[in-house]
Amino acid sequence: MSDSQTAPHQPTVLDRVLAIGQMLQHDMDRSFSDTGLSTSRTHLLWVLHHAGPSTQRSLATALQVSARNITGLVDAVEHHGYAARTAHPTDRRATLVTLTDLGRRTMQRMASEHEQLSRELVAGLAPDEADVLMRGLTHVEGVLARLIAEAANPAEVRS
Amino acid sequence: MSDSQTAPHQPTVLDRVLAIGQMLQHDMDRSFSDTGLSTSRTHLLWVLHHAGPSTQRSLATALQVSARNITGLVDAVEHHGYAARTAHPTDRRATLVTLTDLGRRTMQRMASEHEQLSRELVAGLAPDEADVLMRGLTHVEGVLARLIAEAANPAEVRS
C-alpha cells in the first residue's frame, strides 16, 4: 500500500488514453465469453467482412502475423462456424476464406455496437468540445506516428 | 481490396483512441526486445516499484490474475534479474518479491520515458486545446466506466 518512491503525478493525456484503452479491451474480452471469439479471431473476421473472400496469405499480410498463425485462427473461426475454407478458383495452392451467415451477422452486429458506443462516448459533450477532442486526438495520433517512424528509422533526424 | 458492404465511415473518437492504443502497444513491444520484459512482466515490476516488497498473493490481486500466473511472471523477472524472492519475515507460507537494483533502475527509466512521451504527445497543442482534450478524455473515461459497470450489473437501469 505505501507508495515507496514515485509521487502519484497528475494524470496526463497519455495516462487517460492508456486507461481508456485498457477498459475497452476488458469490455471486449467480457463480450467474447461463450462466443468462441477473441480479439485476434474477431480481427480476422473483421478483415474478411471488409475485404470479402480472401486467401490466407492476404489475411496474414492484413493482420501482420505469420502464415502459421493464420492457419490456427482460421481453424478456430471455422470450427465455431463463423467462416469456411473454400477452393480457390484458379490457384490450387491457395484457400479462400469466406464468412458464413453467422460470421456476417456477427460482424454486422459488432459494427452497429461499435457505432453506438462511438456515439455514447461523446454524447455528453458540447459540439465544440467534441470537435476539439477529436482534433486533439488526431494531433496525438500524428505525433505518435512520427515518433514511431523515427524510432524505427533512427538514421535521420528530420530537419 | 474491394469494400464489400460497410461504407468506410468517418473516424470517431473511439476509432482514434483505439488506433492510438494500438500504436502505443506496438511501440512498447518494440522497446522490450532483448530486455526479457513484456507488458505483463513490466506491469508486475511497476506494481512492485510503487508498492515495495509484496507477497505473490498481493501481486495477484493487484494485477487481477491467478496465483499460477504470478508464479510464472515472478519466475521470469527473477530469471532476468529484475526482482528476487525473499523469505517473508513472519509468514512462512508467503514469499516477498522485491525489485533488484536493475529492476529499480529500469522502472525509473520507464517512468521518465513515460513522462517525456506524455509531454511530447501534447507539445504542439495550444494550452486551452490541451485542456479541452484532457477534459474530453476524462468524460469519455467516465462514460465508459459507467457503461461497463452497467454491463457487469444488468439488474438496475440507473434512474
Add this chain to the structure above:
DNA sequence: TATTGTTATACTCTATAACTATA
C-alpha cells in the same frame, strides 16, 4: 479450516523452420 504458492494440465496467440503441393 483457510491461505500461500507450487505442480499438473490445458487453451490461445505468437514465432521460425521444414515440408508438400502447386505455380
Add this chain to the structure above:
DNA sequence: TATAGTTATAGAGTATAACAATA
C-alpha cells in the same frame, strides 16, 4: 525456383484444479 498452406516445435500469457506447507 517461388509461393500457399500445413505440420513440428517452442515460448509467453492465461486459466482451473490438486496438493504441500503453514497459519
